[in-house]
Amino acid sequence: MTQAIAVTEFACPRCGTMLALAAPNQSHTNCPACRWSGQVYLFSHLPLDVKTAESALPEDAACAHHPSKKATAICAGTGDYICSLCTIELNGQPYSAEYLNHGGKETLGKAFTRTLPRPDSQIRLYLVAAIIIPYVNFVLWIFAFLWIPHAFILYRRALRMRREDKLFSRVMSSMSVVVLPILLVLIAIGWIVVVILLAVRWSGRI
Amino acid sequence: MSVDLRSNSLFSRSSLVLLDDSLVKLEHGQTEDRVRKFMFEAIEAIITWRTIPWLNLIIVTTFLIGPALILILVVRGIIAEWIGGSLFVVAIPVLAWYLYCRQTTIRIVRFGKADDIKGIFRPGKVRGLMERMIAGIQAVQNKPVE
Numbered sequence: 001m002t003q004a005i006a007v008t009e010f011a012c013p014r015c016g017t018m019l020a021l022a023a024p025n026q027s028h029t030n031c032p033a034c035r036w037s038g039q040v041y042l043f044s045h046l047p048l049d050v051k052t053a054e055s056a057l058p059e060d061a062a063c064a065h066h067p068s069k070k071a072t073a074i075c076a077g078t079g080d081y082i083c084s085l086c087t088i089e090l091n092g093q094p095y096s097a098e099y100l101n102h103g104g105k106e107t108l109g110k111a112f113t114r115t116l117p118r119p120d121s122q123i124r125l126y127l128v129a130a131i132i133i134p135y136v137n138f139v140l141w142i143f144a145f146l147w148i149p150h151a152f153i154l155y156r157r158a159l160r161m162r163r164e165d166k167l168f169s170r171v172m173s174s175m176s177v178v179v180l181p182i183l184l185v186l187i188a189i190g191w192i193v194v195v196i197l198l199a200v201r202w203s204g205r206i
Numbered sequence: 207m208s209v210d211l212r213s214n215s216l217f218s219r220s221s222l223v224l225l226d227d228s229l230v231k232l233e234h235g236q237t238e239d240r241v242r243k244f245m246f247e248a249i250e251a252i253i254t255w256r257t258i259p260w261l262n263l264i265i266v267t268t269f270l271i272g273p274a275l276i277l278i279l280v281v282r283g284i285i286a287e288w289i290g291g292s293l294f295v296v297a298i299p300v301l302a303w304y305l306y307c308r309q310t311t312i313r314i315v316r317f318g319k320a321d322d323i324k325g326i327f328r329p330g331k332v333r334g335l336m337e338r339m340i341a342g343i344q345a346v347q348n349k350p351v352e
Contacts, residue, residue, distance in 0.1 A: 038255030116239040
């Protein structure tokens with residue numbers, strides 16, 4: 001069973017002096033050295049699971065990056081023998097840290113993605129540009145037949161993400177769900193009306 | 207439910223979202239957000255403190271109170287005084303808001319490394335977030351692990 005490690009002291013954010021809480025339940029603390037004061041909460045964190053690598057015997061396969069360590073896996077990217085120090089498991093496959101540092105990251109890009117796509121922000125960007133930014137809005141109104149359908153596609157994607165992704169559902173507010181399509185529909189109607197008026201005027205001249 | 211804390215500074219916008227097993231910091235971009243996840247099981251300490259946001263105060267003073275004083279004391283005239291007064295009316299609540307909230311730093315220590323989350327947040331919101339986060343961390347860390 002993994003034993004939790006209780007933290008009993010912390011470094012003062014201002015001067016770095018190691019301090020301890022006066023009482024376990026007292027969160028407000030002052031640093032006697034620099035007079036910093038703030039709230040401190042200490043926890044019992046779970047230890048980091050660090051594997052140790054075995055030393056390689058003469059007949060053992062040795063790690064390509066640590067020749068004295070016994071190889072325990074084959075890198076799925078390079079095919080090198082790698083020890084437990086180098087092994088990083090991604091999608092059930094072992095990869096060497098070296099491979100991931102040199103180009104492997106691009107190949108396995110998705111495993112490292114730490115970004116959240118925001119289709120709702122893109123729609124907002126379209127709307128801000130179309131309504132507020134001078135000159136840009138003129139161009140966007142002309143090409144509304146291109147970006148409004150795209151904005152609706154983005155909106156559909158945002159709704160799907162909102163259903164599937166717990167984090168995204170917290171980020172995209174209910175207000176956006178209601179307001180964004182209303183604004184898009186209003187702009188679309190406005191654009192259609194302007195086009196019809198121009199067409200009528202133009203046909204009248206002919 | 208929406209995000210738990212939102213910070214809009216001059217150069218960046220970010221949000222904090224509290225999940226069941228982690229705290230997520232989202233640094234907002236135009237088309238995507240950068241996600242930083244702080245797993246509760248690895249958190250050693252949380253330290254929070256508040257400081258006076260000098261930069262924000264200087265900016266408000268320079269761009270709102272400065273012109274307002276120039277208009278009222280130097281330029282004079284009805285229109286200048288009206289504009290100066292309007293600038294004052296805008297500047298005073300902003301200054302009061304900064305002085306009331308102050309800049310909060312939430313330092314999360316994991317494996318001996320500290321990550322700081324800074325922003326001008328309403329004290330009540332920070333308190334609420336901290337209460338829920340501490341309860342969440344304790345629930346995760348006190349759970350027996352095989």
